[in-house]
Amino acid sequence: MGRAGRDPGRIRFPAHGRDARGRQESGQTTGRRAGAPRSRYDLIFLDCPPSISVLSESLFSLADYVFMPMLPTELSRRAFQQVQEHMEASKYATAEVVAFYNLVDRRKTLHRTNVLRGYAAQPELFCEASIPARTDIERMALEMKPLLEYAPDSDSAAAYGALWREIRRKTAMPAPRS
Incomplete structure (x- = not known):
C-alpha cells in the first residue's frame, strides 16, 4: 500500500489499487490502510492524471478538496464534468x-x-x-x-x-x- 519513498515524509500509493499480494482492494480498505490520512496530514498531493479508480475513490472520500x-479543451471539460457527476453520485466521495x-x-x-x-x-x-x-x-x-x-x-x-x-x-x- 502506501510506502515511504526517497523523500522523507511522503507516502506513495500504487495507482492500480492492489495490495502487496496483487489483490484488488476496495476504496474503504485503501483508506484504512492509508492510516486515516485526514487526521494525519494537512495536505495530500496526487501527481497523476484525473481518473476514477479504487485509489481515487478512496482518496476522494478522505479529502476535503x-x-x-x-x-483548456472540450474533452477535458467533459472529463471534469464526469468526475463531478461521479462525486455527486458517490456515497463515499465528499470532496469539493x-x-x-x-x-x-x-x-x-x-x-x-x-x-x-x-x-x-x-x-x-x-x-x-x-x-x-x-x-x-x-x-x-x-x-x-x-x-x-x-x-x-x-x-x-x-x-x-x-x-x-x-x-x-x-x-x-x-x-x-x-
Whole structure:
C-alpha cells in the first residue's frame, strides 16, 4: 500500500489499487490502510492524471478538496464534468472538486476563450489562476526538482505562486509560517 519513498515524509500509493499480494482492494480498505490520512496530514498531493479508480475513490472520500488540473479543451471539460457527476453520485466521495487550467497556451484563441468561459460560468468550480504551457515547467521531469529550485524568478514560478495563493483562499488554509 502506501510506502515511504526517497523523500522523507511522503507516502506513495500504487495507482492500480492492489495490495502487496496483487489483490484488488476496495476504496474503504485503501483508506484504512492509508492510516486515516485526514487526521494525519494537512495536505495530500496526487501527481497523476484525473481518473476514477479504487485509489481515487478512496482518496476522494478522505479529502476535503480535490484540485484537478484541466487542459483548456472540450474533452477535458467533459472529463471534469464526469468526475463531478461521479462525486455527486458517490456515497463515499465528499470532496469539493475544483479545476485549474494547466498547459495553457495564451497564443491560442481557443485556450484563452475556454479559460475565460470556464471561470466566468462557474467561478466556484474553477481557479482563476492557470499554469502556462512552458518549457521550464516541462523541464521539471528532466531536472527531477521543483521549478522553484532551478527557475525561481520565471513567469511559470509566478503562475504556480498565484495558483497556490488561490488554493489557500478557497480552502481557508492559513499562510505558511516563516
